[in-house]
Amino acid sequence: MPPPSSSIAVIGAGIAGLSCARTLRAAGHAVTLFDKGRGPGGRLSSRRAPGAIVDLGAQYFTARDPAFQAELAGWLDRGLVKRWPTSLWRIDAQGWQPHRDDHPRYCATPRMSALTRHLAEGLTLTAGARILGLERLLDGWFLEDDQQRRHGPFRRVAISVPAPQAEALVATQDDTLAEACRGIEQSPCWAGYALFDAPLPDLPGVARDWQAAFVNAGPLRFVSRNHLKPGRDKQGESLTLLATAEWSQAWLEQPAEQVADALYMAFLEQLPANALPAAPRLLAAHRWRYAQPLSAAPGPGFCLGAHGLALCGDGWLGPRVEDAWCSGRRLAQHWLTQPGSDQQAVTG
Ligand SMILES: Cc1cc2nc3c(=O)[nH]c(=O)nc-3n(C[C@H](O)[C@H](O)[C@H](O)COP(=O)(O)OP(=O)(O)OC[C@H]3O[C@@H](n4cnc5c(N)ncnc54)[C@H](O)[C@@H]3O)c2cc1C
Structure with a gap:
């Protein structure tokens, strides 16, 4: 009918x-x-890899709009989302520094796509x-x-x-x-991700449990440690490495393997020589052709x-x-x- x-x-x-x-x-x-x-989710998607769940799109979200704040309050009550990151850093020419501003940030637990899965419940989705x-x-x-x-x-x-x-x-x-x-x-964004067998070495002057960092140097704009997001405590170390819009545009048609290598190298350049991790057990990249409106x-x-x-x-x-x-x-x-x-x- x-x-x-x-x-x-x-x-x-x-x-x-x-x-x-x-x-x-x-x-x-x-x-x-x-x-x-x-399934549902779009740019709030997460990828399951052996021993890790990696958020590939938005790493967190903010809540400035009153209607969205009211909705968020319900998600927080039900434990669907949590404050994250609470240990946020900034990497620039001066090195690593704590980043503080007036915007609380949130992410869904145990992965970003759990929020959109929840929102899709009871709806008819083809x-x-x-x-x-x-x-x-x-x-x-x-x-x-x-x-x-x-x-x-x-x-x-x-x-x-x-x-x-x-x-x-x-x-x-x-x-x-x-x-x-x-x-x-819509600007593009390459999202690299790296999975490790062991935690990253501690960085001098940086909190051991640093969760994410804005990067103001080279191809990267944001690094996040997926396994330090709420609800993922049984997972191994994994990073998401988001590239700037300009770099992503320039590398748009390059093979994903080369992009992943380049983004990981860019991350290593932000670490002191005595704090380099062992090689990742998996290194890959996802291309968002239409990541965010300019x-x-x-x-x-x-x-x-x-x-x-x-x-x-x-x-x-x-x-x-x-x-x-x-x-x-x-x-x-x-x-x-x-x-x-x-x-x-x-x-x-
Ligand atoms: C790498 C990255 C990082 C980001 N970081 C942040 C952040 O830190 N904070 C923040 O607030 N926002 C961030 N964003 C932006 C945020 O993710 C988006 O603004 C938001 O998710 C967009 O939602 P949407 O529903 O408008 O579109 P989408 O999530 O893109 O949903 C569109 C849906 O349409 C589907 N679709 C497309 N074409 C068709 C078709 N022809 N037929 C059927 N289905 C179709 C797609 O599969 C998709 O599921 C980020 C985005 C990316 C990609």
Whole structure:
């Protein structure tokens, strides 16, 4: 039996799509999420390796927005997220120094993707479905996936994928949305990771349990020790090594093995010669082609097209997890409070 015509499709089960879907679902709408990945998460993804779980995308998140702070309070109560890192450092020309600022940071336990798994609970998600095209017929929107399956009809479709990927989906359907997508540039990020058989040697003048460091030198911008995140105490030493946007752009098409070597060498350069670790037992890298928006579109935090088609995600509000969550929620709230607004095109 086809879904009711009031049903809503959400393409992309990252944190924006999930917050959009949850808000709509809580108001009684029939929502179906689609994601090309094996599960939800998007850029909050984690990789399981022997003896370690490595966060490959966002390493932590902040909470500046009041609505996100309220949601975070519930996650903290349930033990889903914890404060992290609490031992944060900065590496620059002066060496290693403690980094302190006014932003508490949090991560999900026991891995980043546990948060999006939790948010997906109770929602209808079709995973492993890359949506290739949309078509609007008299009875609503239909989606076509990469396995020649057709889904629909849907009265509304929220597209919560990075803007360059969204552009490909809306190009034949909505010129205004396609144009808005072209205005958002997403910077890439190579994420290297290294697993070790033994803990890193202690560093002179640095806390033994340093958890993460901003790097202001060379190709790296952030280093994090996954096994020192909450809930991972049984895991061995593992590092995530995030490259700067500029370096990632320059190395975008290089083989992952070479990238991993280069990022690990860059990390070793930040260590004194007498504190070098033994060679990692696994060294690899993951490429994020659309890691974070360079600037977000000004506007309400989402982009509304015609006939119930809309865009949300970090590109429409800001480059952080909390922006993506707020963007999805704001789009859902807009649809809930202004149900007749489908025909007007409001760009961000
Ligand atoms: C390396 C890295 C480090 C970061 N560090 C931080 C940080 O420290 N703090 C912070 O707050 N934020 C950080 N971010 C940014 C943060 O991760 C993102 O802003 C946020 O996760 C974006 O969520 P989203 O739902 O908008 O998009 P995504 O998480 O990208 O979700 C989009 C989803 O759409 C799916 N998809 C794409 N195309 C299709 C298609 N055609 N059909 C079906 N599904 C599709 C994808 O599989 C994905 O699951 C970082 C990101 C990266 C990559």
